[in-house]
Amino acid sequence: MDIKEVDVLVIGAGPAGSVAAAVVHQAGFSLQVVEKEKFPRFVIGESLLPRCMDVLDDCGFLPALKKKNFQEKFGAKFIKNGMVADFNFSDQFTEGWSWTWQVTRADFDQTLITDVQERGVPVDFQTTVMRIEFMDDESSITTVKDFQGNEKKIKARFIIDASGYGRVIPRLFNLEKPSVLDSRKAIFAHVTDRNRNSFDEPNRIIIVTYAPGTWVWIIPFSSGHTSLGFVGSFDFFNSMQGNEADKFAALIQGNDYLKNRFSDAEYIFEPRKLESWSVTTDKFYGNGFVLTGNVTEFLDPVFSSGVMFATVSSHLASKLVVKKLKGEIVDWEMEYMKVVRQGVDTFRTYVTAWYDGTLDSIFFVPNKVKSIERQICSVLAGYVWDERNPFVKNHSTEIKKLAALIESHKVTADQ
Ligand SMILES: Cc1cc2nc3c(=O)[nH]c(=O)nc-3n(C[C@H](O)[C@H](O)[C@H](O)COP(=O)(O)OP(=O)(O)OC[C@H]3O[C@@H](n4cnc5c(N)ncnc54)[C@H](O)[C@@H]3O)c2cc1C
Numbered sequence: 001m002d003i004k005e006v007d008v009l010v011i012g013a014g015p016a017g018s019v020a021a022a023v024v025h026q027a028g029f030s031l032q033v034v035e036k037e038k039f040p041r042f043v044i045g046e047s048l049l050p051r052c053m054d055v056l057d058d059c060g061f062l063p064a065l066k067k068k069n070f071q072e073k074f075g076a077k078f079i080k081n082g083m084v085a086d087f088n089f090s091d092q093f094t095e096g097w098s099w100t101w102q103v104t105r106a107d108f109d110q111t112l113i114t115d116v117q118e119r120g121v122p123v124d125f126q127t128t129v130m131r132i133e134f135m136d137d138e139s140s141i142t143t144v145k146d147f148q149g150n151e152k153k154i155k156a157r158f159i160i161d162a163s164g165y166g167r168v169i170p171r172l173f174n175l176e177k178p179s180v181l182d183s184r185k186a187i188f189a190h191v192t193d194r195n196r197n198s199f200d201e202p203n204r205i206i207i208v209t210y211a212p213g214t215w216v217w218i219i220p221f222s223s224g225h226t227s228l229g230f231v232g233s234f235d236f237f238n239s240m241q242g243n244e245a246d247k248f249a250a251l252i253q254g255n256d257y258l259k260n261r262f263s264d265a266e267y268i269f270e271p272r273k274l275e276s277w278s279v280t281t282d283k284f285y286g287n288g289f290v291l292t293g294n295v296t297e298f299l300d301p302v303f304s305s306g307v308m309f310a311t312v313s314s315h316l317a318s319k320l321v322v323k324k325l326k327g328e329i330v331d332w333e334m335e336y337m338k339v340v341r342q343g344v345d346t347f348r349t350y351v352t353a354w355y356d357g358t359l360d361s362i363f364f365v366p367n368k369v370k371s372i373e374r375q376i377c378s379v380l381a382g383y384v385w386d387e388r389n390p391f392v393k394n395h396s397t398e399i400k401k402l403a404a405l406i407e408s409h410k411v412t413a414d415q
Pocket of ligand 1: 011012013014015016017034035036037043044045046047048049127128129130162163164165166167168186274277292293294295298300301304305306307308310
Protein backbone atom coordinates (compact mmCIF):
# COMPACT_ATOMS: atom_id res chain seq x y z
CA MET A 1 0.00 0.00 0.00
CA ASP A 2 1.29 3.47 -0.92
CA ILE A 3 2.21 5.80 1.90
CA LYS A 4 1.80 9.55 1.41
CA GLU A 5 4.22 11.61 3.52
CA VAL A 6 3.29 15.08 4.78
CA ASP A 7 4.31 17.40 7.58
CA VAL A 8 0.77 17.73 8.95
CA LEU A 9 -2.40 15.66 8.68
CA VAL A 10 -5.57 17.65 9.40
CA ILE A 11 -8.63 15.53 10.25
CA GLY A 12 -11.92 17.25 9.38
CA ALA A 13 -12.84 20.09 7.01
CA GLY A 14 -15.14 22.10 9.30
CA PRO A 15 -14.12 25.60 10.46
CA ALA A 16 -11.44 24.21 12.79
CA GLY A 17 -9.96 22.09 9.98
CA SER A 18 -9.97 24.93 7.44
CA VAL A 19 -8.31 27.33 9.87
CA ALA A 20 -5.61 24.73 10.66
CA ALA A 21 -5.03 24.09 6.95
CA ALA A 22 -4.71 27.82 6.21
CA VAL A 23 -2.17 28.41 8.99
CA VAL A 24 0.02 25.38 8.16
CA HIS A 25 -0.07 26.14 4.43
CA GLN A 26 0.73 29.83 5.00
CA ALA A 27 3.83 28.73 6.95
CA GLY A 28 5.04 26.67 3.98
CA PHE A 29 4.64 23.15 5.41
CA SER A 30 3.08 20.27 3.46
CA LEU A 31 -0.27 18.93 4.59
CA GLN A 32 -3.23 16.72 3.77
CA VAL A 33 -6.82 17.29 4.91
CA VAL A 34 -9.12 14.25 5.18
CA GLU A 35 -12.88 14.72 5.58
CA LYS A 36 -15.40 11.95 6.16
CA GLU A 37 -18.36 13.65 4.47
CA LYS A 38 -19.13 14.84 0.98
CA PHE A 39 -19.36 18.68 1.03
CA PRO A 40 -21.52 20.74 1.25
CA ARG A 41 -22.95 18.93 4.27
CA PHE A 42 -25.42 20.03 6.94
CA VAL A 43 -24.05 20.86 10.37
CA ILE A 44 -25.61 22.90 13.15
CA GLY A 45 -23.88 26.04 14.53
CA GLU A 46 -25.14 28.97 12.50
CA SER A 47 -24.74 32.07 14.64
CA LEU A 48 -21.11 33.23 14.90
CA LEU A 49 -19.40 35.51 17.44
CA PRO A 50 -17.30 38.60 16.61
CA ARG A 51 -14.15 37.03 18.13
CA CYS A 52 -13.97 34.49 15.30
CA MET A 53 -13.65 37.34 12.77
CA ASP A 54 -10.10 38.02 14.03
CA VAL A 55 -9.15 34.47 13.04
CA LEU A 56 -11.04 34.43 9.74
CA ASP A 57 -9.28 37.69 8.87
CA ASP A 58 -5.82 36.42 9.81
CA CYS A 59 -6.37 33.29 7.71
CA GLY A 60 -7.36 35.39 4.68
CA PHE A 61 -10.93 34.02 4.53
CA LEU A 62 -12.83 37.32 4.63
CA PRO A 63 -12.79 38.14 0.88
CA ALA A 64 -14.34 34.76 -0.01
CA LEU A 65 -16.85 34.97 2.84
CA LYS A 66 -17.93 38.52 1.98
CA LYS A 67 -18.92 37.35 -1.50
CA LYS A 68 -21.51 35.00 0.05
CA ASN A 69 -23.71 37.83 1.39
CA PHE A 70 -24.38 36.08 4.65
CA GLN A 71 -26.71 37.80 7.12
CA GLU A 72 -24.76 40.32 9.19
CA LYS A 73 -25.10 39.87 12.93
CA PHE A 74 -24.74 42.91 15.21
CA GLY A 75 -25.81 41.52 18.56
CA ALA A 76 -27.79 39.13 20.72
CA LYS A 77 -31.28 39.77 22.05
CA PHE A 78 -32.72 37.83 25.01
CA ILE A 79 -36.48 37.84 25.63
CA LYS A 80 -38.29 36.54 28.70
CA ASN A 81 -41.96 37.15 29.49
CA GLY A 82 -41.94 40.42 27.52
CA MET A 83 -38.68 41.65 29.11
CA VAL A 84 -35.86 42.33 26.64
CA ALA A 85 -32.07 42.43 27.01
CA ASP A 86 -30.51 43.62 23.77
CA PHE A 87 -26.71 43.46 23.54
CA ASN A 88 -25.16 45.37 20.66
CA PHE A 89 -21.61 44.32 19.78
CA SER A 90 -20.72 47.89 18.76
CA ASP A 91 -21.09 48.88 22.41
CA GLN A 92 -18.62 46.68 24.26
CA PHE A 93 -15.65 46.90 26.63
CA THR A 94 -13.04 45.03 24.57
CA GLU A 95 -11.81 46.63 21.38
CA GLY A 96 -12.59 44.20 18.62
CA TRP A 97 -15.06 43.26 15.95
CA SER A 98 -18.51 44.80 16.36
CA TRP A 99 -20.22 42.37 14.00
CA THR A 100 -20.12 38.91 12.52
CA TRP A 101 -22.41 36.68 10.43
CA GLN A 102 -25.33 34.27 10.69
CA VAL A 103 -24.65 31.50 8.20
CA THR A 104 -25.99 28.29 6.80
CA ARG A 105 -23.05 26.14 7.80
CA ALA A 106 -23.14 24.02 4.65
CA ASP A 107 -22.30 27.20 2.66
CA PHE A 108 -19.93 28.67 5.23
CA ASP A 109 -17.86 25.51 5.68
CA GLN A 110 -17.79 24.89 1.92
CA THR A 111 -16.53 28.44 1.33
CA LEU A 112 -13.66 28.04 3.80
CA ILE A 113 -12.45 24.68 2.55
CA THR A 114 -12.78 25.68 -1.11
CA ASP A 115 -10.66 28.75 -0.40
CA VAL A 116 -8.02 26.51 1.19
CA GLN A 117 -8.12 24.12 -1.78
CA GLU A 118 -7.69 27.03 -4.20
CA ARG A 119 -4.47 27.90 -2.38
CA GLY A 120 -3.19 24.40 -3.23
CA VAL A 121 -4.05 22.37 -0.12
CA PRO A 122 -5.05 18.77 -0.96
CA VAL A 123 -8.38 17.78 0.61
CA ASP A 124 -9.77 14.23 0.34
CA PHE A 125 -13.54 14.20 0.94
CA GLN A 126 -15.53 11.07 1.80
CA THR A 127 -12.37 9.77 3.39
CA THR A 128 -12.58 8.50 6.95
CA VAL A 129 -9.81 7.99 9.48
CA MET A 130 -9.86 4.36 10.58
CA ARG A 131 -6.65 3.86 12.59
CA ILE A 132 -3.69 5.88 13.82
CA GLU A 133 -0.37 4.49 14.95
CA PHE A 134 1.99 6.88 16.75
CA MET A 135 5.76 6.29 16.53
CA ASP A 136 8.39 7.03 19.20
CA ASP A 137 9.54 10.14 17.31
CA GLU A 138 5.93 11.57 17.47
CA SER A 139 5.30 10.92 13.78
CA SER A 140 2.29 8.79 12.91
CA ILE A 141 0.84 6.49 10.27
CA THR A 142 -2.88 7.02 9.72
CA THR A 143 -5.01 4.58 7.76
CA VAL A 144 -7.91 6.21 5.92
CA LYS A 145 -10.68 4.64 3.86
CA ASP A 146 -12.35 6.37 0.91
CA PHE A 147 -16.00 6.01 -0.18
CA GLN A 148 -15.10 3.14 -2.51
CA GLY A 149 -13.58 1.21 0.38
CA ASN A 150 -9.95 1.78 -0.68
CA GLU A 151 -7.50 2.12 2.19
CA LYS A 152 -4.53 4.49 2.09
CA LYS A 153 -1.80 5.36 4.59
CA ILE A 154 -0.63 8.86 5.48
CA LYS A 155 2.63 9.40 7.36
CA ALA A 156 2.66 12.76 9.16
CA ARG A 157 5.07 14.55 11.49
CA PHE A 158 2.05 15.91 13.37
CA ILE A 159 -1.75 15.47 13.42
CA ILE A 160 -4.28 18.24 14.01
CA ASP A 161 -7.54 16.53 14.98
CA ALA A 162 -10.37 18.91 13.97
CA SER A 163 -12.96 16.16 13.57
CA GLY A 164 -15.68 17.89 15.63
CA TYR A 165 -18.41 15.55 16.82
CA GLY A 166 -16.40 12.67 15.21
CA ARG A 167 -13.82 13.04 18.05
CA VAL A 168 -11.38 10.80 16.21
CA ILE A 169 -8.34 10.75 18.53
CA PRO A 170 -10.28 10.86 21.86
CA ARG A 171 -12.36 7.88 20.64
CA LEU A 172 -9.44 5.86 19.23
CA PHE A 173 -7.31 6.37 22.35
CA ASN A 174 -10.00 6.43 25.08
CA LEU A 175 -9.51 10.07 26.09
CA GLU A 176 -13.25 10.84 26.37
CA LYS A 177 -14.51 12.43 29.59
CA PRO A 178 -18.12 13.30 30.44
CA SER A 179 -18.96 16.98 30.79
CA VAL A 180 -20.04 18.43 34.13
CA LEU A 181 -23.00 20.08 32.36
CA ASP A 182 -26.41 18.37 32.28
CA SER A 183 -27.39 16.49 29.11
CA ARG A 184 -29.83 18.41 26.92
CA LYS A 185 -31.68 17.98 23.66
CA ALA A 186 -32.58 20.28 20.75
CA ILE A 187 -35.35 20.07 18.16
CA PHE A 188 -34.82 22.45 15.26
CA ALA A 189 -35.63 23.26 11.63
CA HIS A 190 -35.05 25.91 9.00
CA VAL A 191 -38.33 27.69 8.33
CA THR A 192 -39.75 30.50 6.25
CA ASP A 193 -40.03 33.74 8.22
CA ARG A 194 -42.38 36.05 6.31
CA ASN A 195 -43.23 38.10 9.40
CA ARG A 196 -39.67 38.81 10.55
CA ASN A 197 -39.77 42.53 9.83
CA SER A 198 -42.87 43.10 11.95
CA PHE A 199 -41.15 41.52 14.93
CA ASP A 200 -37.42 41.93 15.09
CA GLU A 201 -34.67 43.11 12.84
CA PRO A 202 -32.94 40.05 11.31
CA ASN A 203 -29.43 41.21 12.22
CA ARG A 204 -29.12 39.46 15.56
CA ILE A 205 -29.75 36.14 17.23
CA ILE A 206 -32.86 36.12 19.40
CA ILE A 207 -33.02 33.84 22.40
CA VAL A 208 -36.48 33.44 23.91
CA THR A 209 -36.87 31.87 27.35
CA TYR A 210 -39.66 29.36 26.88
CA ALA A 211 -39.99 27.69 30.28
CA PRO A 212 -37.51 27.23 33.15
CA GLY A 213 -34.45 25.55 31.57
CA THR A 214 -35.98 25.62 28.09
CA TRP A 215 -35.15 28.23 25.48
CA VAL A 216 -35.49 28.94 21.79
CA TRP A 217 -32.96 30.17 19.21
CA ILE A 218 -34.08 32.33 16.29
CA ILE A 219 -31.29 32.83 13.75
CA PRO A 220 -32.40 34.69 10.62
CA PHE A 221 -30.45 34.11 7.38
CA SER A 222 -30.10 36.52 4.46
CA SER A 223 -32.17 34.12 2.29
CA GLY A 224 -35.30 35.05 4.28
CA HIS A 225 -35.28 31.64 5.98
CA THR A 226 -34.63 31.34 9.69
CA SER A 227 -33.16 28.65 11.91
CA LEU A 228 -35.56 27.94 14.77
CA GLY A 229 -34.55 25.59 17.56
CA PHE A 230 -35.84 24.54 20.97
CA VAL A 231 -33.38 23.42 23.66
CA GLY A 232 -34.40 21.76 26.91
CA SER A 233 -34.05 18.81 29.23
CA PHE A 234 -34.96 15.28 28.18
CA ASP A 235 -37.79 15.37 30.74
CA PHE A 236 -39.23 18.49 29.11
CA PHE A 237 -39.37 16.91 25.64
CA ASN A 238 -40.41 13.47 26.97
CA SER A 239 -43.43 15.06 28.64
CA MET A 240 -44.76 16.05 25.19
CA GLN A 241 -46.86 13.89 22.86
CA GLY A 242 -45.90 12.80 19.34
CA ASN A 243 -42.78 12.77 17.22
CA GLU A 244 -40.21 15.57 16.72
CA ALA A 245 -42.37 17.37 14.13
CA ASP A 246 -45.45 17.24 16.40
CA LYS A 247 -43.45 18.61 19.32
CA PHE A 248 -41.91 21.38 17.20
CA ALA A 249 -45.33 22.52 15.96
CA ALA A 250 -46.82 22.40 19.47
CA LEU A 251 -43.91 24.40 20.88
CA ILE A 252 -44.48 27.20 18.35
CA GLN A 253 -48.12 27.36 19.41
CA GLY A 254 -47.17 27.43 23.11
CA ASN A 255 -45.56 30.86 23.12
CA ASP A 256 -47.24 34.08 21.92
CA TYR A 257 -44.13 35.55 20.32
CA LEU A 258 -43.41 32.36 18.36
CA LYS A 259 -47.06 31.77 17.50
CA ASN A 260 -47.45 35.23 15.99
CA ARG A 261 -44.21 35.07 14.05
CA PHE A 262 -44.04 31.41 12.93
CA SER A 263 -47.62 30.02 12.80
CA ASP A 264 -47.60 30.31 8.99
CA ALA A 265 -44.01 29.07 8.59
CA GLU A 266 -43.18 26.38 6.07
CA TYR A 267 -40.39 23.97 6.92
CA ILE A 268 -37.33 23.99 4.65
CA PHE A 269 -36.53 20.63 6.23
CA GLU A 270 -38.54 18.59 8.72
CA PRO A 271 -37.63 19.17 12.39
CA ARG A 272 -34.55 17.24 13.48
CA LYS A 273 -33.15 16.43 16.90
CA LEU A 274 -29.70 16.53 18.46
CA GLU A 275 -28.92 15.46 22.00
CA SER A 276 -26.22 15.04 24.66
CA TRP A 277 -23.61 17.24 22.97
CA SER A 278 -21.56 18.28 26.01
CA VAL A 279 -18.36 16.26 26.18
CA THR A 280 -14.69 16.87 26.87
CA THR A 281 -11.31 15.15 27.11
CA ASP A 282 -8.58 15.01 29.72
CA LYS A 283 -5.91 16.58 27.54
CA PHE A 284 -6.09 18.64 24.39
CA TYR A 285 -2.66 17.48 23.14
CA GLY A 286 -0.30 14.53 23.22
CA ASN A 287 2.82 13.16 21.54
CA GLY A 288 2.38 13.95 17.89
CA PHE A 289 -1.12 15.41 17.99
CA VAL A 290 -3.27 18.32 19.09
CA LEU A 291 -7.07 18.49 19.36
CA THR A 292 -8.87 21.61 18.16
CA GLY A 293 -12.45 22.87 17.87
CA ASN A 294 -15.28 20.74 19.12
CA VAL A 295 -12.94 17.83 19.81
CA THR A 296 -11.56 19.70 22.81
CA GLU A 297 -14.85 20.50 24.51
CA PHE A 298 -18.30 21.59 23.47
CA LEU A 299 -20.37 23.22 26.17
CA ASP A 300 -23.83 24.34 25.11
CA PRO A 301 -25.35 26.26 22.22
CA VAL A 302 -26.93 29.09 24.27
CA PHE A 303 -24.20 31.69 23.66
CA SER A 304 -23.24 30.56 20.13
CA SER A 305 -19.65 29.97 21.19
CA GLY A 306 -18.95 26.77 19.18
CA VAL A 307 -17.48 28.14 15.94
CA MET A 308 -15.64 30.84 17.87
CA PHE A 309 -13.88 28.20 19.99
CA ALA A 310 -13.35 26.02 16.91
CA THR A 311 -11.58 28.79 15.00
CA VAL A 312 -9.68 30.38 17.91
CA SER A 313 -8.40 27.05 19.30
CA SER A 314 -7.43 25.80 15.86
CA HIS A 315 -5.63 29.04 15.03
CA LEU A 316 -3.57 28.90 18.22
CA ALA A 317 -2.87 25.16 17.95
CA SER A 318 -1.75 25.37 14.32
CA LYS A 319 0.61 28.27 15.07
CA LEU A 320 2.15 26.10 17.80
CA VAL A 321 2.41 23.12 15.42
CA VAL A 322 4.28 25.37 12.98
CA LYS A 323 6.58 26.49 15.80
CA LYS A 324 7.27 22.84 16.66
CA LEU A 325 7.91 21.85 13.05
CA LYS A 326 10.46 24.66 12.89
CA GLY A 327 12.33 22.93 15.72
CA GLU A 328 11.30 25.28 18.53
CA ILE A 329 10.12 24.02 21.92
CA VAL A 330 6.38 24.23 22.60
CA ASP A 331 4.97 24.12 26.12
CA TRP A 332 1.58 22.66 25.16
CA GLU A 333 0.24 22.84 28.69
CA MET A 334 0.91 26.55 29.16
CA GLU A 335 0.73 27.81 25.59
CA TYR A 336 -2.34 25.83 24.50
CA MET A 337 -4.27 23.86 27.12
CA LYS A 338 -4.27 26.64 29.73
CA VAL A 339 -5.31 29.27 27.18
CA VAL A 340 -8.18 27.24 25.71
CA ARG A 341 -9.32 26.17 29.18
CA GLN A 342 -9.46 29.79 30.32
CA GLY A 343 -11.91 30.63 27.52
CA VAL A 344 -13.95 27.45 27.99
CA ASP A 345 -14.13 27.93 31.77
CA THR A 346 -15.35 31.51 31.33
CA PHE A 347 -18.17 30.42 29.02
CA ARG A 348 -19.00 27.48 31.29
CA THR A 349 -19.65 29.96 34.12
CA TYR A 350 -22.08 31.87 31.89
CA VAL A 351 -23.79 28.69 30.65
CA THR A 352 -24.29 27.50 34.24
CA ALA A 353 -25.55 30.95 35.25
CA TRP A 354 -27.97 30.90 32.31
CA TYR A 355 -29.55 27.61 33.34
CA ASP A 356 -29.66 28.32 37.10
CA GLY A 357 -31.33 31.71 36.52
CA THR A 358 -28.45 33.88 37.80
CA LEU A 359 -28.13 35.63 34.43
CA ASP A 360 -31.84 36.49 34.35
CA SER A 361 -31.36 38.91 37.25
CA ILE A 362 -28.49 40.58 35.39
CA PHE A 363 -29.91 40.57 31.84
CA PHE A 364 -33.38 41.83 32.71
CA VAL A 365 -32.61 44.41 35.40
CA PRO A 366 -34.48 47.61 34.35
CA ASN A 367 -31.72 50.19 34.98
CA LYS A 368 -28.53 48.64 33.70
CA VAL A 369 -25.12 50.11 34.59
CA LYS A 370 -23.65 50.90 31.19
CA SER A 371 -20.05 49.99 32.01
CA ILE A 372 -21.10 46.56 33.31
CA GLU A 373 -23.38 45.94 30.36
CA ARG A 374 -20.45 46.65 28.02
CA GLN A 375 -18.20 44.22 29.89
CA ILE A 376 -20.80 41.45 29.70
CA CYS A 377 -21.39 42.27 26.04
CA SER A 378 -17.70 41.56 25.37
CA VAL A 379 -18.04 38.11 26.91
CA LEU A 380 -21.07 37.46 24.69
CA ALA A 381 -19.00 38.63 21.69
CA GLY A 382 -16.45 35.93 22.52
CA TYR A 383 -13.69 38.16 23.91
CA VAL A 384 -13.11 35.76 26.79
CA TRP A 385 -9.33 36.15 26.84
CA ASP A 386 -9.36 39.85 27.74
CA GLU A 387 -8.37 39.68 31.38
CA ARG A 388 -8.77 43.43 31.79
CA ASN A 389 -12.49 42.61 31.83
CA PRO A 390 -13.48 41.69 35.41
CA PHE A 391 -16.32 39.55 34.01
CA VAL A 392 -13.60 37.48 32.30
CA LYS A 393 -10.82 37.58 34.87
CA ASN A 394 -13.06 36.81 37.85
CA HIS A 395 -15.91 35.25 35.92
CA SER A 396 -16.95 32.76 38.57
CA THR A 397 -17.29 35.34 41.34
CA GLU A 398 -18.30 38.56 39.52
CA ILE A 399 -21.48 37.15 37.99
CA LYS A 400 -22.72 35.79 41.32
CA LYS A 401 -21.79 39.00 43.19
CA LEU A 402 -23.59 41.17 40.66
CA ALA A 403 -26.74 39.02 40.67
CA ALA A 404 -26.80 39.02 44.48
CA LEU A 405 -26.42 42.81 44.54
CA ILE A 406 -29.27 43.28 42.07
CA GLU A 407 -31.53 40.89 44.02
CA SER A 408 -30.77 42.64 47.33
CA HIS A 409 -31.69 46.02 45.77
CA LYS A 410 -34.98 44.52 44.57
CA VAL A 411 -35.75 43.35 48.12
CA THR A 412 -34.93 46.82 49.51
CA ALA A 413 -37.07 48.52 46.85
CA ASP A 414 -39.99 46.17 47.61
CA GLN A 415 -39.89 46.99 51.34
C1 LIG B 1 -27.91 22.26 19.12
C2 LIG B 1 -26.63 22.97 18.79
C3 LIG B 1 -26.66 24.30 18.34
C4 LIG B 1 -25.46 24.98 18.04
N1 LIG B 1 -25.51 26.30 17.67
C5 LIG B 1 -24.35 26.98 17.47
C6 LIG B 1 -24.36 28.35 17.09
O1 LIG B 1 -25.40 28.99 16.93
N2 LIG B 1 -23.16 28.96 16.89
C7 LIG B 1 -21.96 28.30 17.03
O2 LIG B 1 -20.90 28.91 16.85
N3 LIG B 1 -21.93 27.00 17.35
C8 LIG B 1 -23.08 26.32 17.58
N4 LIG B 1 -23.03 24.99 17.88
C9 LIG B 1 -21.73 24.32 17.93
C10 LIG B 1 -21.15 24.01 16.54
O3 LIG B 1 -21.97 23.05 15.90
C11 LIG B 1 -19.74 23.43 16.67
O4 LIG B 1 -19.07 24.01 17.74
C12 LIG B 1 -18.87 23.63 15.42
O5 LIG B 1 -19.47 23.01 14.32
C13 LIG B 1 -17.49 23.06 15.65
O6 LIG B 1 -16.70 23.16 14.48
P1 LIG B 1 -15.54 22.11 14.24
O7 LIG B 1 -14.79 22.56 13.03
O8 LIG B 1 -14.79 21.87 15.49
O9 LIG B 1 -16.29 20.73 13.93
P2 LIG B 1 -17.33 20.34 12.76
O10 LIG B 1 -17.96 21.52 12.19
O11 LIG B 1 -18.19 19.28 13.36
O12 LIG B 1 -16.39 19.68 11.64
C14 LIG B 1 -15.71 18.46 11.87
C15 LIG B 1 -15.57 17.70 10.57
O13 LIG B 1 -14.81 16.50 10.83
C16 LIG B 1 -15.32 15.45 10.02
N5 LIG B 1 -14.99 14.12 10.61
C17 LIG B 1 -15.57 13.53 11.68
N6 LIG B 1 -15.04 12.30 11.88
C18 LIG B 1 -14.12 12.11 10.89
C19 LIG B 1 -13.25 11.02 10.55
N7 LIG B 1 -13.23 9.86 11.25
N8 LIG B 1 -12.44 11.16 9.48
C20 LIG B 1 -12.46 12.31 8.73
N9 LIG B 1 -13.26 13.36 9.02
C21 LIG B 1 -14.07 13.27 10.08
C22 LIG B 1 -16.83 15.71 10.05
O14 LIG B 1 -17.47 15.09 8.94
C23 LIG B 1 -16.90 17.24 10.01
O15 LIG B 1 -17.11 17.76 8.72
C24 LIG B 1 -24.22 24.31 18.18
C25 LIG B 1 -24.19 22.97 18.60
C26 LIG B 1 -25.37 22.31 18.92
C27 LIG B 1 -25.30 20.89 19.40
